[in-house]
Amino acid sequence: MVTTHEVGTRERIVRATSRLMQRQGYAATGLKDISREAEATLGSVYHFFRGGKRELAVEAIRYGDTEFADLLRAALDRTDDPAEAIIACTRELATGLRESDWLDGCPITTAALESAGRVPDIQRAAEDAFENWRGLVRDKLRRSGFAEDVAHDLAHTVISTLEGAEMSAQVSQSEAPLEIAGRHLARLIDSYR
Template sequence: MRTKHRDTATGRDDTLGTRERVVRATSALMQRQGFDGTGIKQIAQEAGATLGSVYHFFPGGKQQLAVAAVRHGDREFADLLREILDSEPDPAAAVMACTRSLAEGLRESDWVDGCPVTATALGTAGRFPDIQQAAAEAFEHWHALVLDKLRAAGIRDEDADDLAWTVINTLEGAELTAQVSRSVKPLEAAGRHLARLITLYQQAATTP
């Protein structure tokens, strides 16, 4: 029954298992519409699955779906972030490359694909601790990646941790502002200023 054909219109890949297709559809839909704006029947339709299949793989219902979607978004952005950070030896240049990549992704999606976990996490702030914790763990993973890069570049340990948080914060906020404003300007400014900040702490580390 399952064909090896890729549906170019919806981006759905029938070679993936049902569970994976459902997770990806949930992630994509909640990224755009948030938790409450996304229906399970809509997820099933987008994934090319039926309601029975969805509840077979996710007996915990919508909440379990959201947690899986957030974790998927976590891995997805972590892979992108790792790739970009590895491609540039200089951390300042690497962070600027990140802002360019985020800007490109936003523009290509006509300003609808923002951070894959923010929309889901924000709408469920105090209501579903599981979802919130999955989102918090995503931020921590991304922070760890940036932290490694900063430390490898010689930035002092006591500076690097906070600086890595500011990098994540600013990327997050700039993407959000850029999306709402439909302009890459906030992301461009963020890249320039983060690069400036990073080189500042690099100099501080080499001249004690």
């Protein structure tokens, strides 16, 4: 028997916040939007998140962190070859973007940029997320035999380029930036073999 996992109010609120912030950022996402999207009331929101909007945003960014990390891990584990694995990532991101009508880009970028240097809690959470994602790529490269420093640097550029290409693709509503980035990153990785 298939049982759809009953999800609690608290988690519904976090998920709704994450999705809304992914699409319109932190400032444009109102608490009433959130409570409507989460099918919860304002009272519930403040019951679970006494720290208000800011605390909720931090939690939502952490949710987006693990969400993106899961996607990344799944794509990276698909093939042994790290260059091919990165191409798999770009493809995954491209289809996700297209299927959401170019609405769902990186779950945390917008909020991260809005808050950089102005809302320490949110910036810190975003910083942790990026570090987390870089770690996944770095470990994959290490396991494939790349030297530590090479893997470290490549991981930086892989994440930066994925982020930039995702944004370019979203703004121009085209998969091209991601497709091209995938090919180029694979070529760059292969150049270090």
